[in-house]
Amino acid sequence: MISKRPLILDTDIGADRSPEYFAEHLERPVLSLNDADETVFARAPYLLTWRPRPGTFDKFQALEVIFSLGAGVDGLMRTDPPQHIPIVRFVDPDMTQLMADWVCHQCLNHLRDQSQYASWQADRHWGNKQQQPMASEVRVGVMGLGELGSFAARRLAAMGFDVAGWSRSMKQLDGIKTYDQNGLDTFLGRTDMVVGLLPLTAQTQGLYDRSFFSKLNPDGALGGPIFINGGRGKSQVEADIIACLKDGTLKSVSLDVFEEEPLHENSPLWGFDHIYLTPHSSAVSRDSGLVRHLSEQLQRYESGLPLQHLVERDRGY
Ligand SMILES: NC(=O)c1ccc[n+]([C@@H]2O[C@H](COP(=O)([O-])OP(=O)(O)OC[C@H]3O[C@@H](n4cnc5c(N)ncnc54)[C@H](OP(=O)(O)O)[C@@H]3O)[C@@H](O)[C@H]2O)c1
Numbered sequence: 524m525i526s527k528r529p530l531i532l533d534t535d536i537g538a539d540r541s542p543e544y545f546a547e548h549l550e551r552p553v554l555s556l557n558d559a560d561e562t563v564f565a566r567a568p569y570l571l572t573w574r575p576r577p578g579t580f581d582k583f584q585a586l587e588v589i590f591s592l593g594a595g596v597d598g599l600m601r602t603d604p605p606q607h608i609p610i611v612r613f614v615d616p617d618m619t620q621l622m623a624d625w626v627c628h629q630c631l632n633h634l635r636d637q638s639q640y641a642s643w644q645a646d647r648h649w650g651n652k653q654q655q656p657m658a659s660e661v662r663v664g665v666m667g668l669g670e671l672g673s674f675a676a677r678r679l680a681a682m683g684f685d686v687a688g689w690s691r692s693m694k695q696l697d698g699i700k701t702y703d704q705n706g707l708d709t710f711l712g713r714t715d716m717v718v719g720l721l722p723l724t725a726q727t728q729g730l731y732d733r734s735f736f737s738k739l740n741p742d743g744a745l746g747g748p749i750f751i752n753g754g755r756g757k758s759q760v761e762a763d764i765i766a767c768l769k770d771g772t773l774k775s776v777s778l779d780v781f782e783e784e785p786l787h788e789n790s791p792l793w794g795f796d797h798i799y800l801t802p803h804s805s806a807v808s809r810d811s812g813l814v815r816h817l818s819e820q821l822q823r824y825e826s827g828l829p830l831q832h833l834v835e836r837d838r839g840y
Contacts, residue, residue, distance in 0.1 A: 715743025
């Protein structure tokens with residue numbers, strides 16, 4: 524263990540993430556960023572972080588690889604990581620599965636009008652709906668067909684939804700209609716329920732606004748367009764979401780991410796009884812998954828193989 528090169532863990536990323544756990548499972552020295560001193564910064568090659576504090580990178584003199592704790596690197600990119608140091612995104616089957624679970628759960632909430640049943644149950648009312656839409660009658664559009672979006676799209680298709688996907692570059696997914704950037708309006712026009720799984724970049728900031736929601740299909744089987752966001756909150760304009768929920772441009776939403784987190788207690792979003800809010804918990808980075816991912820990437824790097832899941836600086840994800 525002593526001969527292995529150390530990893531610095533930015534413990535600001537979660538008080539319950541312990542350097543001891545990572546040291547034991549990675550079988551190498553792991554030190555908390557807060558406990559590191561000049562001698563550590565002089566030789567530490569690896570940093571695991573998510574939203575580093577300004578100036579974090581200036582401390583390191585021998586940094587070789589930055590590992591992101593999360594799939595999204597927008598928080599990391601905001602702190603100007605040195606250009607020459609590769610950034611490895613967190614990609615792990617557990618996270619992909621968790622996000623697909625959340626997306627499917629939300630789509631089923633809307634398909635089966637779960638908030639209506641919850642309200643009837645709270646009122647001890649034997650409500651009943653005689654006509655249920657079929658998943659095959661609902662056109663879902665997944666925005667972002669990367670690690671998370673492509674898997675969620677496949678899972679939705681397996682559940683019977685009529686699924687399409689949109690991404691920057693054209694993708695091919697069996698049984699799923701795909702569109703690239705030029706096809707955005709056509710994609711939105713055929714979509715009853717849109718699922719956001721995009722990274723936050725200059726191009727996606729504020730993308731989900733009134734103009735965007737107005738392009739969704741108003742005549743779908745669920746009785747109005749639905750917006751589901753598990754990507755990043757700053758891609759959505761919450762004032763527009765609230766206004767669109769009030770005037771019927773949107774029928775309902777499921778939001779896991781928000782412009783400011785935690786969502787402010789005064790946000791009008793809390794007051795809608797037919798929407799679904801979760802506290803940025805759709806797909807957490809589990810320690811066991813991080814260990815699996817770090818072990819593989821460190822093993823590759825230290826044996827001279829190329830790192831995987833590298834962030835492309837010019838596109839910002
Ligand atoms: N809520 C949570 O708990 C949670 C958890 C994990 C991740 N996330 C969010 O989910 C995001 C996606 O993760 P991922 O692992 O799937 O990322 P990824 O593998 O990098 O995929 C990103 C997808 O978005 C597309 N894209 C990016 N910018 C675009 C643009 N301007 N126009 C059209 N398409 C664009 C990409 O297109 P190309 O395929 O053409 O490159 C790609 O298909 C993360 O960045 C993070 O913000 C949230």
